[in-house]
Structure formats: structure tokens, C-alpha cells
Amino acid sequence: MLRSLPSWAITGLSAGVLLALWVGVTSGGLVRDLFLPGPLDLWDGLTELVQEGYKGRSLLEHMGMSLLRVGAGFLTGAAAGTLLGLGMGFAPRVDAAAAPFIEFLRPLPQLAYLVLLIVWLGIGETSKITMLFLAALPVAAVAARDGVRNVPPDRLRVARALGASEWQVLRHVVLPSALPEVLIGARLALGIVYGTLIASEIIAGSNGIGWMIMDAGRFLRSDYVFAGIAMIGLAGIAIDRILVLIERRVVHWAGR
Amino acid sequence: MASSVPAFDAVTCRGVGKVWAPGTPRAHEALRDIDLAVAPGEFVVLLGPSGCGKSTLLYLIAGLQDATMGELWSFGGQVAGPSPDRSLIFQETSLFPWLSVGQNVAFGLSIRGDMPDARRAAAREALARVGLAEAIDKRPDELSGGMRQRVAVARALAMRPKVLLMDEPFAALDVQTRSKMQDFLLDVWRASAASVLFVTHHIDEAVALADRVVVFTSRPGRIKAVVPIDMPRPRDPFSPAAEALRRQLTGLLQDEVDRAFAEQEALPA
Amino acid sequence: MVQLMVTSAASRPAAGIAVAAPPGPAPARQRRVPVSAFGVISVAAMVLGWWALSAGGAVPRDLLPSPGDVWAAASDILRNGYRGTTLWGNALSTLGRLGAGFGLAVLAGVPLGLWMGSSRVTAAALDWIIQFMRPLPPLSYMILLILWLGTGNLSKSALLFLTAFPIVVAASAAGVRGVNKQRLQVALAMGASPFQLFRHVVLPSAAPMVLTGLQVALAAAFSTVVSAELLAATDGLGWMVISASSFLRNDVIVLCILLLGGLGVTLAWMMRVLDRRLVHWRGRD
Ligand SMILES: Nc1ncnc2c1ncn2[C@@H]1O[C@H](COP(=O)(O)OP(=O)(O)OP(=O)(O)O)[C@@H](O)[C@H]1O
Ligand SMILES: [Mg+2]
Numbered sequence: 001m002l003r004s005l006p007s008w009a010i011t012g013l014s015a016g017v018l019l020a021l022w023v024g025v026t027s028g029g030l031v032r033d034l035f036l037p038g039p040l041d042l043w044d045g046l047t048e049l050v051q052e053g054y055k056g057r058s059l060l061e062h063m064g065m066s067l068l069r070v071g072a073g074f075l076t077g078a079a080a081g082t083l084l085g086l087g088m089g090f091a092p093r094v095d096a097a098a099a100p101f102i103e104f105l106r107p108l109p110q111l112a113y114l115v116l117l118i119v120w121l122g123i124g125e126t127s128k129i130t131m132l133f134l135a136a137l138p139v140a141a142v143a144a145r146d147g148v149r150n151v152p153p154d155r156l157r158v159a160r161a162l163g164a165s166e167w168q169v170l171r172h173v174v175l176p177s178a179l180p181e182v183l184i185g186a187r188l189a190l191g192i193v194y195g196t197l198i199a200s201e202i203i204a205g206s207n208g209i210g211w212m213i214m215d216a217g218r219f220l221r222s223d224y225v226f227a228g229i230a231m232i233g234l235a236g237i238a239i240d241r242i243l244v245l246i247e248r249r250v251v252h253w254a255g256r
Numbered sequence: 257m258a259s260s261v262p263a264f265d266a267v268t269c270r271g272v273g274k275v276w277a278p279g280t281p282r283a284h285e286a287l288r289d290i291d292l293a294v295a296p297g298e299f300v301v302l303l304g305p306s307g308c309g310k311s312t313l314l315y316l317i318a319g320l321q322d323a324t325m326g327e328l329w330s331f332g333g334q335v336a337g338p339s340p341d342r343s344l345i346f347q348e349t350s351l352f353p354w355l356s357v358g359q360n361v362a363f364g365l366s367i368r369g370d371m372p373d374a375r376r377a378a379a380r381e382a383l384a385r386v387g388l389a390e391a392i393d394k395r396p397d398e399l400s401g402g403m404r405q406r407v408a409v410a411r412a413l414a415m416r417p418k419v420l421l422m423d424e425p426f427a428a429l430d431v432q433t434r435s436k437m438q439d440f441l442l443d444v445w446r447a448s449a450a451s452v453l454f455v456t457h458h459i460d461e462a463v464a465l466a467d468r469v470v471v472f473t474s475r476p477g478r479i480k481a482v483v484p485i486d487m488p489r490p491r492d493p494f495s496p497a498a499e500a501l502r503r504q505l506t507g508l509l510q511d512e513v514d515r516a517f518a519e520q521e522a523l524p525a
Numbered sequence: 526m527v528q529l530m531v532t533s534a535a536s537r538p539a540a541g542i543a544v545a546a547p548p549g550p551a552p553a554r555q556r557r558v559p560v561s562a563f564g565v566i567s568v569a570a571m572v573l574g575w576w577a578l579s580a581g582g583a584v585p586r587d588l589l590p591s592p593g594d595v596w597a598a599a600s601d602i603l604r605n606g607y608r609g610t611t612l613w614g615n616a617l618s619t620l621g622r623l624g625a626g627f628g629l630a631v632l633a634g635v636p637l638g639l640w641m642g643s644s645r646v647t648a649a650a651l652d653w654i655i656q657f658m659r660p661l662p663p664l665s666y667m668i669l670l671i672l673w674l675g676t677g678n679l680s681k682s683a684l685l686f687l688t689a690f691p692i693v694v695a696a697s698a699a700g701v702r703g704v705n706k707q708r709l710q711v712a713l714a715m716g717a718s719p720f721q722l723f724r725h726v727v728l729p730s731a732a733p734m735v736l737t738g739l740q741v742a743l744a745a746a747f748s749t750v751v752s753a754e755l756l757a758a759t760d761g762l763g764w765m766v767i768s769a770s771s772f773l774r775n776d777v778i779v780l781c782i783l784l785l786g787g788l789g790v791t792l793a794w795m796m797r798v799l800d801r802r803l804v805h806w807r808g809r810d
Contacts, residue, residue, distance in 0.1 A: 003646060007648075008649070010646055011649045011650065014650035014651065015653065035672060096561055096563035096564040096567075100567065101567075106789075107792065109751035109785055109789070111755055112762075112763065112785050115766050116778050118770070119775060120588060194662060195663070199663075202665070202667070203752065203756050210662075210665070213668055214668060216668075217672060232665050233661045236662065
């Protein structure tokens, strides 16, 4: 029977079933509000947050602070990482020298070095942004390096055969060829930076959207926690979309 | 019901039609009124404009798709699904990269449940027939494009099919390799006594290979003309007879290609 | 996004594209100092710089412990333990949580993803949930999980499961959707049953994608397990870091970071070896 339905109808049906379950479980008193607020409670919590803010700051302010940190850490880290990665792609020696650190940093849980950064730089913005910088750097570097390495050799030969100087080859062939991978790396780095920031606000924050859900959890305001998680999810999707749009603009030729 | 069972044909199509996604807004008629009989051991080439349903017809004969109209028969039995009697070979190498060349050739046999020893022996024999006995333990990516296509032919031959269905098998090859592959295919065909249905866009290829050329109209595909070729093989592509055939087939095809393009331009964007 | 990890996961040894083709005497120079030496030199320089900064007194010892201090801390902890726990015990609890959460995500996520990839109905019913979960930073669930399951191991393993699960499912489903149609047709035409089709064509075709998904998921889960331990745990390497920070034991923090980095590199390397073993045909299409 389901097979004859179009996909959107099945998606709608499955969302409907989940919603019905949610309403049933919460309004039937099977689960306490504290564990799972009902849809209406959640809506009330969300409007309250939007209208009154949380602990002296509006919701937008909390969100804004988080996004500013993400922006600062991501832009610096991705820029530095990309430059380093391009260098690593061009010059085997730079690659050999930098690779041990990049390979070490990449799988290292970011929050572990946040603790050290807090000891060195204090609990303020500097330590957080430095951590985000270090989170974005290896991801962007590896993407840029692979982007340069994966330039089709024929493309380089053609350009050289047409009499391009090494600088021109770099400027007109290598960089545009590597750009799609650089941007994919940037997108990956942005996702990691965002997740890391939320985690760091939860563990060691005093404001921001991540701190907000942590604090609300401490006061057992699960409606705020749920609303906050939904906001975090939506913001995550939004910033990812923005990067996809930029990607489409900049590398229109990479549409396969 | 059918008036008589066509017991002696390798393939029989009677009033075959195919509509994709019938009864939906995306319904799309690919084939209409196909009547065609292929004799055992006959080499038939299907020629027609792109999108006219040549591949669709091969799928129907292979039993991978059901016809929406008409009947399909093969050696006295109605086609009701895939059968090892009818093997399919595609344009791109559809070899499995996770298997060795030998395992690729034996794939159908292992599906059938043959024992490993028998499989390997059959694979070796089939590979020998395509001149690649040495390559049995190689990986597909170690072979050239032409060799890979020969492995695909060996994979089909290993099943000892009575009908070989080939969908533009040499389209991805360069001109020299293709002409070698054509000679090779004719040898294999003669040795195996199988019937071949061979789809191509190349008129030269049709003239070099076919006992009969079936020319299709543009969408929906119908049979426009059947051109028998009774030149002895090996054929001289520069003989006056070949030249005349080429001219005839080109003329038949050109009308249809023009029509197909005109239709596409008339479609709302 | 997943694709990128393939190229980086399989990054080859140093082989730049030699944009500035070295004229004349360059090859001779290269022979004198092999490229790999630059790696050794840079790591040695780093350790030396660290040692000079800390042991030389330019930076207070309690802010930046010297390599010697870290070494001393390591041997002390190996011999006497750390606050009633051992280094191996902590490493094992971190790995145990990781293994439980990630293992469960693989056991549940791969079959579900394969199913979603082969069935339109299942995909339509469940894909939106997976797509919603993917951009959510995992630690944001942690608060709910603590609320629901308490601060014990269960909530942490659940968190790791939720971290890895959407990645594994999405990659497996994508793997199945990418199966080459002609390969399916060939097997069908040879009379393969649905099970044989799945076993001999769909599964091997999807395997490279699935394995890539597992690598990405394991990396994400590793990062998350340490965060979760920082937030709420009584053992594990993350707990050691946060505990050391409250006792101002920077030598222990640095030791843990080195250990975590080594562990991360090892895990990634193991996954790559597994990948090469299991899908030796990767990239050979
Ligand atoms: N699985 C399918 N579902 C719906 N429509 C299909 C399907 N396969 C083919 N068609 C449609 O049927 C028509 C015939 O397709 P087919 O592939 O048989 O053409 P063809 O003659 O082999 O073309 P070409 O020479 O380009 O290979 C086309 O219009 C195509 O869009
Ligand atoms: Mg076709």
C-alpha cells in the first residue's frame, strides 16, 4: 500500500506518526514534562525565549555571540590552513615539515586542548577562538593540499605548452583547479568549528547558545533545552547552506 | 492466444510494445508494434536514433523488463524473466572491480551454484576463447579497455547462452580496437553458434557484422525497415556493395534522426 | 563532504606537483637532504623549542611544563596511578565507551542505511530524521541524555551512538544509491536472486562508501567522547584532563593531550588499514 504513495506523502506520514506519538506520550502523562515537554509546552518555551530572552540577554544576543565566535575562529583558521595547505601541495618540503603536526592535530579532540588554552589565555574569548582556529586549520590544510595535488597533470602540461610562466600556471591553473576542494574543506571545517564551539560553550561558557541549553538543563527547564537544541540545529543548517551558496557562486564550473 | 508456437526461432517478438511508468503522468511510450523473428545462429543488428528504444528492446528480450503489449518467445518458451540462455553485454565495462578476471567470468556460474573447480575450468575455457587465458588472475583495472570488453564477452559466453544481447558493446573503444573486436566477435559467434542481437550507432559496424539490419523509427520506436546483407565474410568495407548499403542505411537513419531532433525542439523548454 | 575524507584519508606520501620545476643543480641538492628529513627536522625543532622555552625559564614552569616534566609525570602516573586511577584504566574506559557507542551505531546504522538505500519507502519515511540529526552538534544532546539516563556510562554511550549513527546511515544509504545500474542488470540477467544480488553486487559496490562513513563517524565519536568526559565522568582521559586542570597539573594535561593525539592518529590509521583490507578495489572503477 505504501509503495503506491509518492515519497513526499510517505515522509509526511512518518512525520505525522512521530508527532502523534509525541502528543500521545506527553499529554497522556506517560512521560513527565521534565523528560519530554509536549509540543505546546515547547512552543510556549520558545516564544518565551524569543520575547524575554534568557538570563538578561535576548535569544538573538546569545545566538549572535556564538556565531561571532564561529566566524572569527573559522575565518582565521580556514585562511591560515588553506595557505599552509597550498604551500604543502606545492612544496614537498613544506609538506614533510608540516604534516606531522597536521596529522596529530586533526584527530585530536578539540576540547582537550581548550583546557590548556584556558590556563594560558584565560577563560575569555581568546582561548575559545584560538581553539576554533586550531580546529579549522588542519581540516582546511589537508583539503587545500589534496586540491593542489589532484590537479590533472595534463592541465599543467597544456598551460606550460601554451607558454605560461610558472607564476601564471599557479595563478590560472593550479588555484582554480584546487578551489573546489578548498571550498569543500572549508565547509567541513565550518561544521567542525560549529560543533566544537557549542561543545565548548556547554562545558566552559558563560553566555552563547550552547551555554544557554546547559544552564537551562541545570535548572531542569527542558522546554528551553529542547527549544535551544532546535535553534542550534537550525543555525547549523543555515550556516552550512550559506557556504554551499558561496561554493556554487565561486566554483560554478565544478558542477561536474 | 498465439496461433502457433514459434518453436524454432531464437527470439520472436509479436506486436511487442513498451510503455514506461504506464498510468502515471510520466508515462512514456518507448516501443510500439515490434514484430521480429531471429533465427538460431543469426546475427541481427539494431540501428536507430538515440532514445528510440533499442536498449529497451534488449531488456525485454533479456527478461529484465516486462512488455506492456504483445508476446516474446525464445526457443518455444515464452519469456518470463531472465534466463542463462540469453546473456547481456553492455557498452561500459560492467565488470565487478572487487573480483579477479576469472571470478568475473565465473560470476554467472557461481550464481547458478556451480562448484568452484567447474567454475574455474569454465572461466579458463571462456577466457581462452577471447584470447585472454593469461589474464585469469589479474584484476579488471589492470586490463585495457578492449581487453575488459573481451572479458565481458567471456563472462557472457561462460553461461553458454543461445542468444547474445549486446548493447553498443564497442562504443567506448577506439576505431582500431573496435575493428579488431568486430573480427574477434565474428569468430566467437561462429564458434558458439549463438544468435546475436547487436545494438550500434555505427553504420560501418552494422555493415561489417550483420546478417540483417533492423532500422528503427524515432520515438516511439517501430521497425522502419529490415535490410538483409548477404555479403560473404570477411567483408571488404570498400567494396561497391558495402558502399551502396552504407548509403541506403544512412538515408533511412537520417530521416529519423532529423525527426527526433525536430520533436525535441518543439518540446516546451 | 564524505568524499573529501576519502582523498584525505588516503593521502599519499609527499609528492608535490613540482610547480617550480627545479632547473639544473636542484636534483643534486635534493639528494643531499631527502624530503622526509624535513619532517624529522621540524618535529625535533618543535621539541627543542618547547624545551628551551620551558626549561630555560622564559615561560613559568607551571604554565608550560617542560618535556622532562611531562616525562616525569608519565612515569610517576604509570607507577603510582593518578588519584586512585591508572593511566591504562582511564584510556580503557575512554576506548570502551567509544567502542560501545560506535559499535552499536555500526551494527544498527549500516543495515538501516543499506535498507534506506534500497527501499524508496524506507528512505522517504526516515531520511528526514537523519538529515535533521546530521548538523546537530552531538554534545547538545548530552544535556537531555543526562536528564533521561543519568550521568553514568549509559548516557555517554548513547551520546556516541547518536554521534556516529546519522553519519553511518547516510553514508551506507548513499553507497547503495550509487550502485552502478549496469552491474545490477548483468547479475539480474544471469538469474541472480534478490539475496544474491544484494550479497554479490550491492554490498561490494556500497562497501567503499560505507567504510568511508565509518572512518568519519569514528573520528567524530572520538572527539565527542572526550567532550562528554569533560562534562560528566569519574574516569577516562577526558576526565583526567579536567581533573588535572582543577589541580593545576599542566604536566598531566599535556601528557593527556599527547596521549589523545596518539590515540586519534592510531584509530585513524587502523581504520585506513581495515579499509585497504576490506575494499582493495577502492578507486579502481
Ligand atoms: N527505466 C526507465 N524508466 C523510464 N523511461 C525509460 C527507462 N529506460 C529508458 N526509458 C525511456 O525509453 C526511451 C527509450 O530508451 P532506450 O534506452 O531504450 O533508448 P536507446 O534506443 O537505447 O537510446 P540510445 O541509443 O541513446 O542508447 C527513452 O525515451 C528513455 O527515456
Ligand atoms: Mg541504449
